[in-house]
Every structure is written in C-alpha cells, then in structure tokens.
Amino acid sequence: MASTRERALHAAVDEVADHGIRALTHTRVDRRAGLPPGSTSNWFRTRSALLAGLVEHIAASERTTAPTRAAEQITSPDALVDTLTATIEALTGEHARRTRVRLTLFLDAAHDDELLAPLHEQRAAFVTWTTALLAQVGARHPAEAARTLLACGNGLVFHRLTVDPEAPVRPVVERAVRACLD
Template identity: 60%
Template sequence: MASTRDRALDAALALVGEQGIRALTHARVDERAGLPKGSTSNWFRTRDALVAGVAAWLAESERNDFSAGATTPSIDTPEELVDALSLVIAVQSGPLASRTRARYALFLEGAGDEAMLAPLVAQRRVFVEWTTSLLRHVGARSPEESARTLMAAGDGLLLHRLTVDPDAEIRPVVERAVRACLD
C-alpha cells in the first residue's frame, strides 16, 4: 500500500494534470487522495514546498518508467527510431496525457526557480542523452544538434495533441523530423 506521502503526491500530480497548477492546494490534495484534512501539509508545509514535491515526484515517476523501458529491443535503424519515438509521443499524449500536462504546467510554474525545476531538468537531460545516443547509433552527423531539433519537434507535436488536436498524426511528423536529422 502506498504511503500517505505517495498518495498525496499522486493526487497532487493528477490535480495539476487535470485542472492546472491553480488547482494545487493542500485541501484539494487531501480530498483527492482521501486523506484526513491537514495530511498533505504535514509533508509539504507551504505551497512552494508542495509544488517542488510534485516536480520531484513527477521526475521520479518518469525516471522509473524510463528505467523500466531500458529492456526494450535495441534501435538500430532510422525506422526503428521513428517507431520508438512515435510510441513515446502516443503514450505521452494518450494514457499519460495528464502527467504530460502536469510536466508542462510545472515547467511554466517554475520558470526562474532553478531549485524547483532541478528534478525536471535532470530528467529531461536523461532523455536528451538517450535521444542523442540513438541518433548517433543510427548515423546522425550531428547527434547533439539533431537531438535538440528532434525533441523540439516532439514537444511541439505533444503540445499540439494535448491542446488543439488530440488525434493529430504522429508518425508522419516524427518520420520527417528523424529524416531531417539524418540528412
């Protein structure tokens, strides 16, 4: 069974992902998690501490998911890279859409607050390194630059699917972006 703290953080993350950062209050988290009033404030005394806790929890959740995927088959060709990245975007804008919205909300909330953003930035760096490694493996001439380009395209597509067109095609966009990174 999840600890009280974990239940509060799961509820807080869901609130931010579903209702936005303004929905994040200690009372709403307690209610959402089915905890007695005041429980969340025992772990996170201030709203800033709660926001920072949610950011760290999100990064930890994504790190755990990423580590669990470490056993995926190797990606040896541009086609396999397109498949893998298309799947990541489909999952992030489908089953994990709430968590993705929460990540964007937290990045915006923490603009200018390096300490609060540190866990999210560190997790992003892991994904950048993974993407760079894959691009290098499939033959990109400038894998670091290509990773920035590919991730910007992916972020744009994610944002588009989360806000404007949830059914926007993924694979054609990812395929064009990967091909551009390999030329």
C-alpha cells in the first residue's frame, strides 16, 4: 500500500490534471487522496513545498516509467524510431495526465529555477541520451540533431495532448529521425 506521502502526491497529480495548478491546495489533495485533513501539510508544510514535491514526483515517475530501451539495443535508425515512437505514445497515452501536469508545471513555474531543477535535470539527461543515440546511429551532427528531434517530439506531444490525441506518431518521428541523420 502506498504511503500517505505517495497518496498525496498521486492525488496532487490528479488535482492539477483535472483542475489546473491554481486548484492545488492541501485541503483538496487530502480530500482527493481520502486522507484525514492536514495529512498533506504534514509532508509539505507550504504550497511551495507541495509544488516542489510534485515536481520531484513527476520527474521520478517519468524516470521509472520511460519506455526507452537501453542505448546498446538501439543500433539502427529504425530502432531509434521504435523507441521514440513508444516514448511519445506513452507520454500522450497511458501517462498523458502526468505529462499534462509536467507541462503545466514548466509553464507556471518558468520563473523559478529551483522549483524546476528536477525537471531540467531530467531534460538534460534525456538530451544527453538522445545525442548519444543519434551519434550511435550515424548522425553527422548529433547535438544539433538532438535539439531538432526533441523539439519535434515536444511539438508532437503537445499536439496530441491538446488537439488530436490520435495523431499518428511513427510517421512524424521517422521523418524527423531521417532528417536528423543528414
């Protein structure tokens, strides 16, 4: 069974996913999690602490559920396309609520580097991973290609979350990967 802290964090994700960042309060999280009043504030004394806990929770959740394959398994452009397609489909499918919350946090807390540090660290690790994979599959300029590929992927994630949840992923990823190899 999940700890009180974990229940509160899962409820915080759901609260923000359903009602936006301004709805995030200790009382609403307690109620949503089915916790006694004051339980969330025992773990997160202030709203800022609750937001920081939520940011770290999102980052940790994404690290543990990313459907990426080990780098040594990605030895061809097709394997890279498969991995990135699976990642985007997971972010906009089974993990869409969490992805929406991450994007909300990025936008709402854009002025707070300390709050966003866990998400920025995760992003930097993903950039490094993508750059290495692009080099491994033959990109001539892997760092530039990684920036391009990640921008394309971010756009596709945003499009699927806001406009067309069924937008095809693989054809877009395949074109982007092929372009990044030139």
